[in-house]
Amino acid sequence: MDFKRELLVFLSSLDFENENIKAAYEKLEDLENFFEIDSESLEQILEGLGGFAKNRIIKYRSRQRVEKVLEICQKQNIQIITSLDDYFFDNLRMIENSPMLVYVKGEDLEITRGISIVGSRKPTAYGQMVVKSIIEGVVSLEPTIISGMAYGIDALAHENALENGLRTICVLGCGVDIIYPKRNKTIYERVLSSGGLIISEYPPKVEPRPHKFPLRNRIISALGEATIVVEAAEKSGSLITATYAASQGKEVFAVPGNINSINSKGCNKLIRDGASIYTSCEDLLEALPFKNKNKVNKEKVSLDMDQTLVYDLISKGISKFDDILEKTKYPTKRLNEIITILEMEDLIYASSFNEYEIVR
Template identity: 45%
Template sequence: MQSLLPSSALQQLLDARQTPEHPLNRALAADLAWLEQHPDVHPLTLGSNDYPALLADVACCPPLLYVRGKLAALELPQLAIVGSRNPTTGGAAIARDFARCLASGGFAITSGLALGIDGCAHRGALDAGGVTLAVMGTGIDCIYPARHRALAEEIVEAGGALVSEFAPGIRSQASNFPRRNRIISALSLGTMVVEAAVKSGSLITAKYALEQQREVFAVPGSINNPLARGCHSLIRSGAKLVESAEDILSELGGALAYKREQVMESRAPREHWLLSAMGYDPVTLDTLCQRTGQTAGALSAELMDLELEGAVEQRGSYYNRC
């Protein structure tokens, strides 16, 4: 890509101004100066060859994107994975597993770099040696949350990209994140929601996806899990219920020249007699004693083994199957 300095659209706009002290002029000048000091950040103007085509086709696409990483990653077939910032252990595992399987099959995984499901989706793609993109609600130089700085570096080093419409130096503001969600959905062929409350940013992303004529997928959960209600609401509204990466490929496979078996689950779930007795809803130790006829001591030992294997989690006096 040709450098946007000094012949960029930004520079031309700056030169065309008749009032150098105009606040917009000063802001543009500051951005141009910053970009000169950060050659690893690519500013893409709407209409340039490297501006992502899918994003350019939607209403209200940003006139300028800041991209750090591989520009080629923007044109890969992408699947957005979004969800709760405070997922259950099982929800986090689902996001990682789907991302890992789909990334291994050729999808780039796109999310928002947030805590919870977003971070799990990025991590799953990286674990598969795949590409992942993080669309940020801050300036490209302001990683939020701070604990994901190392993750952001891994994304870039692995051939992915950080993407933002916000100028360098823009810090975290609540209003920025719903706005950035339209970019997450627009870059992607479809959006998958894993664990989301009825009123959440993830459902805003799904709404944008529908408006942009993209596919929306939702992972169902227990009726007792409040984080499943947003997904259930999406399914009632027409989102596609998914239980495996294969379900997504059956819908989007036409966009990929990859075999279905490449995105099948890498391993079958571990079968255990106690998991069958637990079912899929939270259950107490006393209830398990009644169902199995086993003593509390014997069941506690089995449950501890299952917890260590990541098959079960304990929350207060209840046990959940992961």
């Protein structure tokens, strides 16, 4: 493992949140003698970093700490995937607060046709029925079902996916070696035995804490092409997932419910605020990017890496020129060239001034 990856593992081992890892990494990434440099010099290099983070880095830095994490991962078949790796998840690479690294149990890292499903931890019979209906309705598309392995809707999403032979992914707010909640041990084991993945941005041995779950929701939404909220109270964590999904340019669906039901207040609010209403599988199938025939059109044309990236961003709903510019960091001239080529190939069109859509 090279120095930069060692550094990321070390920073992760300090139980920092991703923003602290990124801030520290940017100061240290070129300091090849990080583990040997004297503390006084290191403190000067870390100037501007928060006192808590700075003190932990200086106090605990050692290669032994990295080696301990690597040893645990090797024994438990945990992969460490960093943003420096070519095979890092593309859907995570482009989001705000993109994780610098993730830990993964499972083998096949490719995620195709992802649908994220979240909702109440205490679903009604109605919510249970809706989850079953959603999964059974999309079986023919062979999607990957993504959720957080919590009680309630999350667990139902995983269970129904498994029952219907679909691949499913659990995103945890703790280390991937920790089964949380413990009562979902069977789900955890079945996900892995069926070819699914357990993913977390936290290293092994990190226990679940309340503040970590809202943060992991951005990963749940990012890995899917659409997010469906099935029953949510007015202040449910599922609404955080929906907000992340919308900011990531993903389609957000909410299942409407009884206006007097506590479990439906959050979903009804999402619909009021602009989320797509979910009334049947047809609503979902119409909007899913992978349901449309865009991929066929794209495959008929030979696109370079930059053109493919821009095309994929537009297909995910990041359609305004300035937003694409911000995501890609391309020079304005280069992005204009790419847009022109995609238009000439009849892959995209200008739906309004400086905004583009995929040709259906």
